[in-house]
Amino acid sequence: FHLIKRPRIGMNEPPLVPYQYPIIGHTYRLLYDAENFLKECREKYGEPFSLYVFGNVRTFTGVDSTPEVLRNSDVFDHSAGVNKTFPFTDIFEKFTDTKSSYMVRVVHEQVSGKISVYTSRMQKELVSGIEKFIGDCKEPKVIGNIQETLSRIVAKPVADVLLGEEGAKFEDIMVSFTTAEKALDKMRFAPEFLLYIHHSLYKFIAMLPLKVGWNPMTQHRDIFVQRCKPIIEERICQRKELGEKYIQKDDLLDFFISESGTDVVDDKLLNHLFGVTYMLVFAGINYGGRPELWNELYEEQLKIHNESNGYLSTEDVNKKMVKLDCFLKESFRHSSDIAMLPHTVVSNSYTFSNGTTVPKGRDVYLYSKDTAFNDKLYGETSNEFQPKRHITSFSNGKTVHSPATKVDRSFITFGGGKHACPGRFFAVNEIKICLHKLILKYNIRTESDKVVPSMKISSIKMPPNAGLIFENRN
Numbered sequence: 272f273h274l275i276k277r278p279r280i281g282m283n284e285p286p287l288v289p290y291q292y293p294i295i296g297h298t299y300r301l302l303y304d305a306e307n308f309l310k311e312c313r314e315k316y317g318e319p320f321s322l323y324v325f326g327n328v329r330t331f332t333g334v335d336s337t338p339e340v341l342r343n344s345d346v347f348d349h350s351a352g353v354n355k356t357f358p359f360t361d362i363f364e365k366f367t368d369t370k371s372s373y374m375v376r377v378v379h380e381q382v383s384g385k386i387s388v389y390t391s392r393m394q395k396e397l398v399s400g401i402e403k404f405i406g407d408c409k410e411p412k413v414i415g416n417i418q419e420t421l422s423r424i425v426a427k428p429v430a431d432v433l434l435g436e437e438g439a440k441f442e443d444i445m446v447s448f449t450t451a452e453k454a455l456d457k458m459r460f461a462p463e464f465l466l467y468i469h470h471s472l473y474k475f476i477a478m479l480p481l482k483v484g485w486n487p488m489t490q491h492r493d494i495f496v497q498r499c500k501p502i503i504e505e506r507i508c509q510r511k512e513l514g515e516k517y518i519q520k521d522d523l524l525d526f527f528i529s530e531s532g533t534d535v536v537d538d539k540l541l542n543h544l545f546g547v548t549y550m551l552v553f554a555g556i557n558y559g560g561r562p563e564l565w566n567e568l569y570e571e572q573l574k575i576h577n578e579s580n581g582y583l584s585t586e587d588v589n590k591k592m593v594k595l596d597c598f599l600k601e602s603f604r605h606s607s608d609i610a611m612l613p614h615t616v617v618s619n620s621y622t623f624s625n626g627t628t629v630p631k632g633r634d635v636y637l638y639s640k641d642t643a644f645n646d647k648l649y650g651e652t653s654n655e656f657q658p659k660r661h662i663t664s665f666s667n668g669k670t671v672h673s674p675a676t677k678v679d680r681s682f683i684t685f686g687g688g689k690h691a692c693p694g695r696f697f698a699v700n701e702i703k704i705c706l707h708k709l710i711l712k713y714n715i716r717t718e719s720d721k722v723v724p725s726m727k728i729s730s731i732k733m734p735p736n737a738g739l740i741f742e743n744r745n
């Protein structure tokens with residue numbers, strides 16, 4: 272019987288950390304004290320190591336073994352890892368059968384690859400969103416739910432890129448963009464103790480609503496169809512009339528229409544876009560609690576603003592915002608989850624370069640904090656917030672900086688290897704433009720004038736529940 276069966280560990284497997292209570296294993300400590308617990312395990316047992324969680328053995332990779340997981344995507348499958356505990360694919364299956372490899376290509380080519388086309392539009396939308404949701408702030412204004420406010424500001428430029436100006440003007444589409452991710456949480460009602468019995472039982476219960484025809488995304492889909500169908504119909508009509516003379520519009524909706532004549536913008540893509548807002552919040556909070564950085568960042572933004580007459584080009588964002596880029600990268604590093612990106616072993620087994628072997632079906636989690644705060648990679652100051660660490664100065668006076676979009680073994684916020692996030696160029700671009708405009712316009716601080724620590728739910732970090740004070744600089 273699965274519940275009382277002791278986990279079986281093969282000969283060369285990563286060490287299974289001993290535990291006291293048979294069924295509970297390491298579940299409690301991982302849920303309630305992940306940060307200290309994983310650190311202790313790493314120090315005592317090296318890496319990778321395994322824990323017994325919810326009736327299953329999970330392996331955790333550290334700084335040296337994580338790149339092996341990211342590099343070998345034919346062995347370690349991220350979507351299989353995610354789908355084991357959350358019916359993500361099943362939720363969206365109803366709407367689209369688009370292959371993820373196709374979506375990855377679209378994001379590479381049509382989103383990240385066309386940033387220069389989008390920069391001016393995003394700028395315009397971000398400025399009007401900042402005006403609408405934060406306002407003039409002649410008197411200092413406390414924004415309590417900063418996460419929601421920033422989501423609303425970011426939703427409009429994102430909608431503009433996806434649906435064009437016509438689609439982005441609808442308020443209910445904006446609301447849908449900012450609430451869709453929360454709607455998914457309704458699917459997390461199945462009690463996790465079922466995992467003790469078997470993960471397929473947990474999944475079966477979690478899937479029940481889908482089986483009886485209830486899907487949390489349906490209402491968003493309805494809003495989308497209601498608002499965008501007329502736009503799609505109009506565009507298809509124009510295409511027919513103008514034939515080869517039709518000039519394709521610079522938004523994803525028109526790209527999809529031209530590719531397949533479909534009336535569907537893939538919801539999976541939309542969900543990924545919410546990542547932007549989360550990271551923006553982390554960046555906002557880090558900035559607010561670090562007054563020592565304000566003047567330097569402000570000076571850089573003011574210089575760029577004056578040189579560009581207030582109108583940023585893609586080159587300004589990519590090449591000139593070096594301090595802001597380093598700040599953002601450092602902010603990503605500090606907001607990195609403790610452990611993330613579950614991958615399931617889909618080949619027969621895998622032997623890590625230190626000789627330990629994980630079998631087929633094993634879930635492997637990246638202990639990302641071991642990478643993000645590693646002294647080997649970041650020196651003894653790895654715990655400090657130092658944006659300048661991403662700049663290397665040479666004896667001839669030249670400096671080179673490692674951009675926030677660069678993925679390597681020391682920076683895994685966007686994953687790595689073949690499946691590294693293809694949307695990162697777009698996401699970083701948008702966050703930088705938004706921060707540039709915010710820094711230029713406001714003095715920003717946290718209510719306590721200190722950095723507010725992130726909230727932690729097991730090994731995942733969430734933006735802190737703290738307000739920011741905005742005050743007009745003039």
Ligand code: HEM
Nearest residue numbers: 349375543544546547550684685686687690691692694698
């Ligand atoms: C700050 C915001 C974002 C973060 C932190 C982020 C992070 C990630 C991570 C960690 C992965 C998994 C990589 C791996 O398995 O190694 C990923 C994959 C992906 N991301 Fe993002 N992402 C962000 C924004 C975006 C945006 C804006 C888009 C689309 C426009 C996007 C599209 C994708 C896609 C399509 C994949 C799947 C890649 C594949 O399977 O090959 N992401 N992202």
